Amino acid sequence: MPDRVSRLPSTPTDLLRFRWPIFIALCCLIPFVVSDVWVQMLVFVGLFVILGLGLNVVVGFAGLLDLGYVAFFAAGAYTMGLLTSPGSPIDAHLSFWLILPLGILIASLVGLLLGLPVLPLRGDYLAIVTLGFGEIIRLFLINRDDLTRGSQGLSAIPRPELFGYEIDSFTRWYYFIIAAAVAVAFCTARLRDSRIGRAWEAIREDEDVAAAMGVNTTKYKLLAFATGAAIGGLGGVIYASFIGFISPAAFSLQVSIDVLAIVIIGGMGSTPGVIVGSLILIGVPRILQFRETSDLLANFGWLRDALNALLGAIDAVLPGSIGRLPAAETWGARLADDTRFIIFGALLVLVMVLRPSGLWPSSRRRLEFAHDEPPAPVNAP
Amino acid sequence: MHPALTLSVSFWSDQFVNGLTTGSIYALIALGYTMVYGVLKMINFAHGEVFMLGSFAGYGALVVMGGNDLSGPVIALAILGAIIVAMAASVSASVVIERLAYRPLRNAPRLAPLISAIGVSIFLQYLVLEQTSARAKFYPDIFPRGSLSAGPFEITYIQLFLIASSVAMMALLYAIIQRTRLGRAIRAVAENPTNASLMGVDVNRTIVVVFILGAAMAGVAGVLYGLFFQTIRGSMGFIPGIKAFTAAVLGGIGSIPGAMAGGYVLGLAETVGRELLNELPGVSLGNQWRDVIAFTLLVTILIFRPTGIFAQRSTTRA
Numbered sequence: 001m002p003d004r005v006s007r008l009p010s011t012p013t014d015l016l017r018f019r020w021p022i023f024i025a026l027c028c029l030i031p032f033v034v035s036d037v038w039v040q041m042l043v044f045v046g047l048f049v050i051l052g053l054g055l056n057v058v059v060g061f062a063g064l065l066d067l068g069y070v071a072f073f074a075a076g077a078y079t080m081g082l083l084t085s086p087g088s089p090i091d092a093h094l095s096f097w098l099i100l101p102l103g104i105l106i107a108s109l110v111g112l113l114l115g116l117p118v119l120p121l122r123g124d125y126l127a128i129v130t131l132g133f134g135e136i137i138r139l140f141l142i143n144r145d146d147l148t149r150g151s152q153g154l155s156a157i158p159r160p161e162l163f164g165y166e167i168d169s170f171t172r173w174y175y176f177i178i179a180a181a182v183a184v185a186f187c188t189a190r191l192r193d194s195r196i197g198r199a200w201e202a203i204r205e206d207e208d209v210a211a212a213m214g215v216n217t218t219k220y221k222l223l224a225f226a227t228g229a230a231i232g233g234l235g236g237v238i239y240a241s242f243i244g245f246i247s248p249a250a251f252s253l254q255v256s257i258d259v260l261a262i263v264i265i266g267g268m269g270s271t272p273g274v275i276v277g278s279l280i281l282i283g284v285p286r287i288l289q290f291r292e293t294s295d296l297l298a299n300f301g302w303l304r305d306a307l308n309a310l311l312g313a314i315d316a317v318l319p320g321s322i323g324r325l326p327a328a329e330t331w332g333a334r335l336a337d338d339t340r341f342i343i344f345g346a347l348l349v350l351v352m353v354l355r356p357s358g359l360w361p362s363s364r365r366r367l368e369f370a371h372d373e374p375p376a377p378v379n380a381p
Numbered sequence: 382m383h384p385a386l387t388l389s390v391s392f393w394s395d396q397f398v399n400g401l402t403t404g405s406i407y408a409l410i411a412l413g414y415t416m417v418y419g420v421l422k423m424i425n426f427a428h429g430e431v432f433m434l435g436s437f438a439g440y441g442a443l444v445v446m447g448g449n450d451l452s453g454p455v456i457a458l459a460i461l462g463a464i465i466v467a468m469a470a471s472v473s474a475s476v477v478i479e480r481l482a483y484r485p486l487r488n489a490p491r492l493a494p495l496i497s498a499i500g501v502s503i504f505l506q507y508l509v510l511e512q513t514s515a516r517a518k519f520y521p522d523i524f525p526r527g528s529l530s531a532g533p534f535e536i537t538y539i540q541l542f543l544i545a546s547s548v549a550m551m552a553l554l555y556a557i558i559q560r561t562r563l564g565r566a567i568r569a570v571a572e573n574p575t576n577a578s579l580m581g582v583d584v585n586r587t588i589v590v591v592f593i594l595g596a597a598m599a600g601v602a603g604v605l606y607g608l609f610f611q612t613i614r615g616s617m618g619f620i621p622g623i624k625a626f627t628a629a630v631l632g633g634i635g636s637i638p639g640a641m642a643g644g645y646v647l648g649l650a651e652t653v654g655r656e657l658l659n660e661l662p663g664v665s666l667g668n669q670w671r672d673v674i675a676f677t678l679l680v681t682i683l684i685f686r687p688t689g690i691f692a693q694r695s696t697t698r699a
């Protein structure tokens with residue numbers, strides 16, 4: 001009998017089984033229907049999907065809060081930059097395809113380098129050490145200007161070639177990024193469902209218990225760092241080649257915040273969560289910068305005027321307490337910098353308080369956040 | 382034989398005084414980290430921003446009171462006023478943060494309050510950056526110039542004021558913790574919240590008090606920082622925040638005297654320590670390597686002595 005059930009024609013479950021191929025196929029059709037700015041925006045979203053998937057391994061799978069993820073991204077990008085930029089003292093004219101594995105290797109070595117000393121540290125200590133580590137890498141890139149050309153940066157980084165085609169248009173980059181993101185998503189999903197993934201999960205839930213059950217916590221924590229770092233390095237190599245120019249300014253703490261916000265707001269440990277998170281946190285601010293969007297927003301000038309009148313009333317009572325809304329044309333630009341992070345910060349708190357499993361949680365994570373922990377003593381009357 | 386130090390005695394005593402000055406600020410901020418860690422076992426990532434808000438509030442108060450036009454004995458009153466305003470601002474911010482972002486997460490998994498704290502930190506930092514268009518503000522340059530000297534040591538009035546007032550604040554805090562009923566409640570909750578509540582301590586209220594005391598110290602530190610360095614900006618809380626945390630870890634997190642001592646050790650390590658390293662052959666570390674020294678120290682301490690350099694008890698292993 002069960003045999004016949006399994007041969008029944010297409011059920012919703014069958015569709016569900018093919019949800020990823022269908023999703024990828026749909027993604028591949030996008031460049032045929034939208035303009036180049038949209039494709040460019042999606043390349044950035046894709047890049048952050050890759051970074052998000054990488055940090056997801058560290059934060060989501062293994063529960064190690066890493067606030068210096070940008071360090072690995074920088075390691076990959078500077079491997080590419082230093083070995084290919086004409087401005088670099090060690091320019092070797094290497095091909096992208098040679099540097100890709102090299103960048104991944106170097107980034108994972110940086111990951112191990114960071115991982116080794118912080119191994120015995122608890123979550124919150126780990127967070128602050130990795131935060132400092134990310135800053136050290138940036139200070140290093142600025143101050144060792146004999147090697148990295150400091151804040152001048154490295155330019156004219158070449159693009160990859162594939163089967164005789166140079167990847168030069170946004171559309172080609174888009175397919176390239178999709179291929180890379182799919183590869184990364186596949187690898188991380190396989191890792192998650194493997195023995196390694198279960199070990200990570202055990203460590204995330206309770207490191208002491210995991211160790212007591214025979215999980216080699218040292219090995220698996222290092223592996224998590226190295227895997228996350230490798231993916232960050234991959235993202236860095238691709239980024240350097242895509243932009244063609246890198247400088248320490250591109251590797252600030254803000255990148256770490258971006259990626260962390262993607263993972264947490266999307267849903268820790270969840271691949272669809274990372275995609276949704278990247279679309280919202282990276283895609284939307286860029287969309288708001290588009291001309292089409294500001295033209296659209298200009299139609300709602302009356303709404304802005306009304307809100308400004310209200311803000312003016314508050315300002316009259318408490319002088320200097322509050323600003324005015326900007327004109328529609330500048331919204332996007334403002335959202336692209338500081339304002340975006342105000343919203344990210346508020347979202348991180350809101351998600352933690354209201355929906356700790358994120359917007360699109362992984363099924364396991366959902367269970368974890370739902371189950372009742374024994375009441376902590378601090379909440380006693 | 383070790384070669385004699387190349388620089389003059391007055392150079393080293395200057396570095397020493399500078400170290401004490403920045404150390405005072407680190408120590409004041411570190412108290413907030415260490416006390417919150419003591420009762421909640423959590424790093425209050427937003428504490429650097431509480432310090433920043435205090436600094437901005439003090440700046441606002443000074444400007445309202447006349448800014449650069451202040452002169453004569455009124456300056457003392459104005460600075461006192463600025464300190465009170467800064468403390469009030471930091472304390473109210475901290476109480477709101479505790480209520481909205483931390484208290485709902487008391488029973489949540491360990492990572493949740495930490496992420497929430499990071500969210501608050503990012504939110505406040507960029508909110509102020511946005512409101513100030515990311516420009517720096519400059520504290521009114523009203524503090525009397527001049528200096529005292531004793532032997533090889535020369536100390537400017539502002540440095541003296543900074544060190545003396547931080548020591549006074551710390552002494553006050555220490556007295557509150559050791560001598561009052563409130564302090565006893567705080568120590569009891571830090572020791573064991575369940576038992577404290579069984580003994581009739583209102584744990585939630587005590588936690589709020591801890592946030593208030595820590596924020597008050599950060600508010601004072603904010604004004605002192607502004608008066609001394611003059612330039613303040615929305616992102617100013619980040620580096621002193623991490624360094625103060627380093628100081629708290631140095632002294633053994635959870636320990637109040639430890640945080641004070643840790644602040645001074647770190648301040649001296651950054652100034653005197655860096656110059657001593659520069660005495661080694663082939664080493665030349667500019668001022669920009671200061672932060673690297675602090676972070677390296679943090680990592681080293683966490684690995685080799687996670688209970689801090691002065692710790693006797695090993696209850697809070699990292």
